[in-house]
Amino acid sequence: MASFSLSNTFRVEDILQALSPIKPMSTPDTFALAAIAIGYATYLLKGIAWDKPDAHYYKFFERPHLSKSSANNEKRETRNIAQKLKENGKKLIIFWGSQSGTAEGFANRLGRECHLRFGLEVLVADLSDYDAETIAAITEEELAIFIISTYGEGDPSDNTTGLWNWLQKSKDISLLNLRYVALGLGNSNYKYYNRVIDMIAESLDNSGAKVLMPVGKADDAQGTTEEDFISWKEDLFAMFRHRLGFQEQETRYTPTFSVIKDDSLVPIDLHYGEPSRTRDKVKTVASCSPIRALAVKNSKELLGSSERNCLHLDLDITDNSDLHYKTGDHLGVWPINPNEEIERLLEALGCSKERDEPITIRSLDPDIKVKIPTPTTTIALLRHYLEICAPVSRESILNLRQFAPSPEAKIYLTTLGEDKLAYTDFVSRNYLTIGRILSLASPKAPWTDLPLSYLIETLPNLQPRYYSISSSSVVSPRRPSITVLVSKTPLPNDATQNVLGLTTNYLLALSNSLNNTNRQAQELTYSLTGPSDVLQGGKIFANIRKSKFKLPTLSSCPxxxxxxxxxxxxxxxxxxxxxxxxxxxxxxxxxxxxxxxxxxxxxxxxxxxxxxxxxxxxxxxxxxxxxxxxxxxxxxxxxxxxxxxxxxxxxxxxxxxxxxxxxxxxxxxxxxxxxxxxxxxxxxxxxxxxxxxxxxxxxxxxxxxxxx
Structure with a gap:
């Protein structure tokens, strides 16, 4: 049969000509060939001459309430920080550089407090959202605060890399108009303790910037990061009052988010706890795989002790063609909060009966993004999205006073929060989570005036915990394994109470479930089947993160x-x-x-x-x-x-x-x-x-x- 090429238009004559080498033997043969040619042409012309798709057909399936936000998203955000400050009328910019989320949390807390206590218009900014060189255009009327962590071998966090490279590699930078304050987060166990903030401050100073107070440093090795932040913040506010002349005002909680109950939402609209990376940047996406529900195929105990647990877990990524790992990479496990803490907090808030009601979370400030999947439910929020087991700081205890359900509860919190020594002694004998402190302060009356928006603003979001993969991608390419020491730390002054590691004890509960054993009395229970039962059968939410911890290319290298x-x-x-x-x-x-x-x-x-x-x-x-x-x-x-x-x-x-x-x-x-x-x-x-x-x-x- 002769060959022919297809173009955007077809003619029956073309097809008949192509079929011409086939000689009809009779009149019926002629009709049969003609019918075949017409049918073939009709098929090829579908979507071109007939049955054209409607270019606006998709609008029948669009959610009307999303169309406006979609249009808004088309407007590209500026990467010029000076322009952003001017457009929004902000006078204070708080930059954060964070790998684990601590610096980000401090920046958000500080931004809210600066606004409430001094009436300042504040922009809290991820360093990677703006081009570093535009910092040079910030005017003398504005103030910059840098809260930046150091991790690893004195390395900047992923989102600090742009600023780091600009300051280290650029020449003749002029920052004569920049006034700044800085706080570094580090760990003195590392050789390069707080190296990043030291180098950044030195570069800013060498470029003509004016530092308004000594650079602060928080030390996680001493377990004093929170107290170091509070102490630095007190010095900052004193500088605001005495050097800059800012007037302090009475503080009253003003929500950043609204939490709206909406019974009109149907189950298909809701997020029930699937992990989400709402703030991931290009570099993070490049280094981390998608989050998937992975089956734990094997779990075994490695220790001979009856008092401690160390687990070996084999996972299966066979059904996930988009997941791959290399020897030396890390596996991130997304934890689930224990049922006991969830129930304690629900009861303290007085909202146990409304746990399954749909809620929508919306930002009241266009510059602040909602980082929790929404709409969702209260139970999903507390089980999968917020760190409700995080220790409660002294500052947080004092901030809770405004929502106290009784004078007695307010006095309890004041006594505990205002005395640093009393607080230190108390936490050495009591493990404090948000649910526990609410129950202790008010054992009978629920905290009905404490809004969910406050918890969303102050509690960290649940983050994955990363473990070194203990298998070789050459030997077991689809079966990565991890080794997990189950964390169970007695309190310093009360060995009968333990602080239980969130993710490791979740994995212990899963391991016991898979092996149908309870080698050690399990102190916490978890919803192991996950949201909508997607983790049923022994699965966990996990992702793979690339690592630079690699074997040499030459196998002969010692x-x-x-x-x-x-x-x-x-x-x-x-x-x-x-x-x-x-x-x-x-x-x-x-x-x-x-x-x-x-x-x-x-x-x-x-x-x-x-x-x-x-x-x-x-x-x-x-x-x-x-x-x-x-x-x-x-x-x-x-x-x-x-x-x-x-x-x-x-x-x-x-x-x-x-x-x-x-x-x-x-x-x-x-x-x-x-x-x-x-x-x-x-x-x-x-x-x-x-x-x-x-x-x-x-x-x-x-x-x-x-x-x-």
């Missing part, structure tokens, strides 16, 4: 790995991957693994697996253990690193990669110990050691995956 506790997880993946390489005949470099835990019998996780690796690798792998509670003296991994200094040096001379995974305090001690070994054996001074350290980290020969 490895030095230092870990404690569940920090062993990524090194199991490293060893599994190298074992696979050995199996297919690839050469692998020499490996030295340090692992620390409490004792040999009850706390040595993956002992059988590590012993098997030693047998499989032979002389290529040496595992060194450190037990902190075996003998009279505590032995930690840094002690073993010092003891094996000669072997460590030999591997470094061969070009070994150095890895540390575990708590930041441990990593800091290990780095200090390695520094002492290098100085003693190489005869270096501090300057030479610093140059070597920067070179190792700059070339990714030294990598850390640490927390807390």
């Amino acid at each position: 490895l030095i790995m230092v870990s404690a506790g569940t920090g062993l997880a990524p090194f199991l993946a490293f060893l599994s991957e190298r074992k696979k390489l050995v199996d297919i005949g690839r050469p692998v470099g020499e490996m030295l693994l340090f692992f620390g835990c409490r004792n040999l019998d009850d706390d040595f996780i993956y002992r059988a697996e590590l012993e098997q690796f030693e047998r499989d690798f032979g002389e290529k792998l040496k595992i060194v253990t450190a037990f902190s509670r075996e003998g009279r003296e505590k032995v930690y991994v840094q002690h073993k690193v010092s003891e094996y200094g000669e072997k460590l040096l030999r591997l470094l001379e061969k070009g070994a990669n150095f890895y540390i995974c575990g708590r930041a305090g441990m990593a800091k001690e290990v780095e200090r110990t390695v520094g002492e070994v290098m100085k003693a054996n190489e005869g270096w001074d501090d300057i030479q050691l610093g140059e070597w350290s920067r070179s190792m980290k700059g070339t990714r020969k030294w990598q850390e995956d640490v927390w807390g």
Whole structure:
């Protein structure tokens, strides 16, 4: 049959001509061929000559109440912060740079309080929403506040990168009109404590900006981040009054959001608890996979102790073609709040009967976005979207007084909140959540004047907790696994009460459910089937986050790995991957693994697996253990690193990669110990050691995956 090309118009004659090589044998054959040609042409002309789609057909399915907002969304937001301030009549801009959400929460709290106490028009801004260079156009009439966290090895948060790069790389920046105040959030267990705020403040000063008070610093290592923020804020407000002449006024709660009960909403309109990333930026989206309901295929207990739990969980991503992981990546688990805390809070608020009523959350300020999926229900809000188990700060206790249902409740909160020593002593003996403090302050009368909008504004949003993946993507590409130490911390002055880790105890409950066991009396219960039963059958909401904690490209490169506790997880993946390489005949470099835990019998996780690796690798792998509670003296991994200094040096001379995974305090001690070994054996001074350290980290020969 002759071939022909299709264009936007077709003629029956064209098709007949194409069919011309087929010679009809009779009149019926002619009619049959003509019918075929007409039918074929009719089919090809569908949507062109007939049955054209209506360009406005979609409007029949549009929700009328969304059309206006859709039109508004078409108006592109400016990325010029100076223009934004001018357009909205704002005089105070609070920039936040946050990785975990703490700095963002502080910025929002500070913005509300500046408005309520001083009548200031405030814009709270994500640094990544604006072009950094436009900060130079902020006028002297305006004031900038920077609340910025440091994480990892002195790294800026994802949304601070733009400002960081502009200040570090640009030359001849003029910020003569900029007046600013700054607070840094960090952890002194890390070597580069609050490095980001220090570098930013130095760059601002060098560019001519005027700092109005000393840069504040909060230290999470001491557990004083909240109190450090409060103390800094008090100094800030004193500066407002005495230096800037701002007049303080009586504060009264003014909601930022409205929460409207709407019985007209049907179930299909509601969000019942599915996780959402409403503020994710391009960089975050690029580093994180979509959130999916993943099946936990296997769960086993790793510890021999009856008082502690450490879980190994195997997950299945087979049914999610858009999910992939690489060895060394992290898996984020989205937690669910425990039923006991939810019921306690519902009862304290006096809204237990309205838990399932549909509610819509709307922002009353065009510059503030609703970051909770809406419409939803009260029970979904408390179970899936708000951190109702977060500790209650002294400042929050004082702010609750305005909603007190009785004079007695107000006196209770005042007494507890105004005395710092009394508060510190109280929380050492009582685990305070929002539901617990409301119940303690008013055990009989409900807090009917406390609006849900206040909880939405003051409680953090539930965020995922990330765990190092302990499997190799080469060996188990569709079955990532994680290692989870279940957190159960006794209170300092009352060992009968425990602070239970939110996500780890949720996973413990799920593990017990899957295995139909209750090895340890479970203190909390959870709605394990999830919203609309989407987690039924042992599933969790999870996503995969890319990591830079990676094996070297060359399999022959030696490895030095230092870990404690569940920090062993990524090194199991490293060893599994190298074992696979050995199996297919690839050469692998020499490996030295340090692992620390409490004792040999009850706390040595993956002992059988590590012993098997030693047998499989032979002389290529040496595992060194450190037990902190075996003998009279505590032995930690840094002690073993010092003891094996000669072997460590030999591997470094061969070009070994150095890895540390575990708590930041441990990593800091290990780095200090390695520094002492290098100085003693190489005869270096501090300057030479610093140059070597920067070179190792700059070339990714030294990598850390640490927390807390």
